[in-house]
Amino acid sequence: xxxxxxxxxxxxxxxxxxxxxxxxxxxxxxxxxxxxxxxxxxxxxxxxxxxxxxxxxxxxxxxxxxxxxxxxxxxxxxxxxxxxxxxxxxxxxxxxxxxxxxxxxxxxxxxxxxxxxxxxxxxxxxxxxxxxxxxxxxxxxxxxxxxxxxxxxxxxxxxxxxxxxxxxxxxxxxxxxxxxxxxxxxxxxxxxxxxxxxxxxxxxxx
DNA sequence: CTTTGGATCGTCT
DNA sequence: GACGATCCAAAGG
Numbered sequence: 001x002x003x004x005x006x007x008x009x010x011x012x013x014x015x016x017x018x019x020x021x022x023x024x025x026x027x028x029x030x031x032x033x034x035x036x037x038x039x040x041x042x043x044x045x046x047x048x049x050x051x052x053x054x055x056x057x058x059x060x061x062x063x064x065x066x067x068x069x070x071x072x073x074x075x076x077x078x079x080x081x082x083x084x085x086x087x088x089x090x091x092x093x094x095x096x097x098x099x100x101x102x103x104x105x106x107x108x109x110x111x112x113x114x115x116x117x118x119x120x121x122x123x124x125x126x127x128x129x130x131x132x133x134x135x136x137x138x139x140x141x142x143x144x145x146x147x148x149x150x151x152x153x154x155x156x157x158x159x160x161x162x163x164x165x166x167x168x169x170x171x172x173x174x175x176x177x178x179x180x181x182x183x184x185x186x187x188x189x190x191x192x193x194x195x196x197x198x199x200x201x202x203x204x205x206x
Numbered sequence: 207c208t209t210t211g212g213a214t215c216g217t218c219t
Numbered sequence: 220g221a222c223g224a225t226c227c228a229a230a231g232g
Contacts, residue, residue: 047224049224056224057224058217058224061218061219064217064218065217066216066217066218080216080217080224081215081216081217082223082224082225082226083213083214083215083222083223083225083226084213084214084215084216084223085213085214085215085225085226086225086226088224088225090224103224105224122227122228132225132226133224133225134225134226135225135226138226176224177224177225178223178224178225179223179224180223198225199226200224200225
């Protein structure tokens with residue numbers, strides 16, 4: 001039996017499932033596999049950002065050089081630098097035009113864990129390797145050089161995959177983390193009961 | 207367990 | 220010139 005998360009028993013994430021209501025697409029991405037040059041994580045926490053209609057989105061102010069990728073076709077990677085220090089990764093949601101995207105906030109490491117530990121030597125507990133949007137990129141090795149990558153290709157260095165484990169029937173939902181506008185929208189989705197979700201407190205919480 | 211402050215720089219006002 | 224879709228270590232209960 002192959003180990004859980006083995007990309008050999010997975011298939012490309014269908015691009016058509018990455019278009020439509022951004023909150024629904026976000027939930028569809030839960031439990032999908034993200035493979036980056038041999039390292040694999042299972043997506044356990046995401047947030048939806050609804051383009052120019054969403055005051056918390058990077059696209060709220062319209063098209064700029066930074067957010068350009070968000071306006072493009074579904075299935076590509078939008079990467080940005082947070083606080084001048086950390087990389088954060090989004091899956092662009094279709095159709096092209098509205099700048100919808102899903103922020104990947106946490107993955108459970110399932111392959112290439114040695115390489116992740118090697119890149120993050122200060123992390124003692126494997127549960128903390130990728131339980132945050134910046135930590136996820138550090139663990140998987142995602143940087144600005146990966147911006148624009150097509151995650152739905154069979155042969156890419158970065159691939160979004162689906163295995164036998166589908167999205168949860170009833171994902172956990174809260175408001176989004178770390179934002180100051182549109183804080184009331186319940187657009188953070190998590191695999192229920194999973195230990196590997198980020199530490200951030202939802203916006204709008206007491 | 208929780209809270210706090212520092213790091214650090216591209217982007218847009 | 221201000222502000223982040225953050226992380227970490229240190230200090231306090």
